[in-house]
Amino acid sequence: MRRVGIGEIAGVVSQARDLYADDPAAIELLDAYDRRLNEPLRLAVAGVVKAGKSTLLNALIGEQVAPTDAGECTKLVVWYRYSLTPRVTVHLADGRTERLPVRRSDGALELDLGSIDIDEVGWIDVAWPSEHLRTTVLIDTPGIASLSAATSLRTTRFLTPDHRPSDADAIIYLLRHIHASDVAFLEAFRDTVAGSSHTVNAVGLLSRADEIGSGRIDSLISAARIAERYRRDGELRALTLGVIPVAGLLAEGARTLRESEFIAFRALAALTREQRERLFVSVDRFTRASADTDLSVSVRQRLLARFGLFGVRLGVALVRGGAHTSSELAERMIAQSGLIDVQRFVADQFRSRVAALKARTVLDGVTDLLREKPRAGATGVRIAIERVSLTAHDLRELALLAQLRTSVSALQPEDEAEAERIVGGAGDSASARLGLSDLATKADVREATAQRLAHWRMLEQSPLNDRTTTQTCRVVARSLEAIASEVGAAHPGGSGSDIMPSR
Structure with missing residues (x-):
């Protein structure tokens, strides 16, 4: 299976830069796409006011760097990225930047704008020496449905802009109960990102899950049942790849x-x-x-x-x-908090396909630029975009995953569920795609792959199919062929005793 490469997307951007060499605004946009391609996954954390966003972010980073009080900086978009040394930079709306002093109080980072007017701030960039930021840029956003319209608008403009792709590759959305504001925001994010980029790249977190059972020890068990019901039956199915219960305060405290x-x-x-x-x-x-x-x-x-x-x-x-010991207690608390499930989901669903997520966004952005500012000689750039879109199978998988989540399929329910899993809806590893245990051997994977490939090839050839169903079966079969190639299914004499690695 040919996967999209960051290098070839950078090549498309370079072609577009040559085309718009005399347009400073276009060059600035293309430079931003280049930087994005060279960054780790951009993961935004969003939700209504008091959903526990900053608390969860601190748990993911492993330090108290995101302000959790009601100060001014909780009303701004704040980026957290890896650096060898701490640094806090305010990016003003007019393009200027100012450095803030790095101060800590009782172990927590203090973000104080001082004399800077909050209305003049575009966003804050926090560079921090946390190993957890090496593979992910985390973005804290103000609460939506805030009493302050300006506060909510900052998040809406950042995650669901009108005329360009979102600056986030994926989103963690925290909710306590499903409200109309949650659904409306996730629909807007899907329409901004999935509608143009052909993917569903959000996960819902049932935050403050420990409060569902009034703080009882079995609270997270009750929360898990509610999360599963949301995931299977609710409006969130078409808007998120999953719903996970998490006790964010416990996770932050334990970390x-x-x-x-x-x-x-x-x-x-x-x-x-x-x-x-x-x-x-x-x-x-x-x-x-x-x-x-x-x-x-x-x-x-x-x-x-x-x-x-x-x-x-x-x-x-x-x-x-x-x-x-304190380390033993912290480890066991983290295991109970749901944080590990969140981290595993992000790794399986977002980081494993970060190249495809970034590629889809950048290709859409360049396509929009070509449409909004047509130029003679743009044919070469369009051909390059089309070539990548048609030949990179992971982009087709993302498109099918979104299609299965957001539209009615003619497949039987069990085939629809299997199709979603095979194209990566439950994770990117071969065992996850096939519904096997993480301890499955290559022999197990080979056998399951052969069985499912025969099934999907038969479905693909059915004369009763409409065009969409045939295309769905073809994409699923191609994903299975990629697994077969990976584990040597075409060479039955190979050893099958070793445990399958992740893809």
């Missing part, structure tokens, strides 16, 4: 757990069952003066602010269950 906090958890774990039950009955009871614990009210208030009542209960249970 930044301090030794003093572990000591406090250990002290709570040493209490009797009756004492713990009295303390944990409610937020009010946990933070009032009590003879049941020697921990001060201020210490308990800080624990609650950092982890929530669910996180405190869970932390104590994990310490009692054998988490003997």
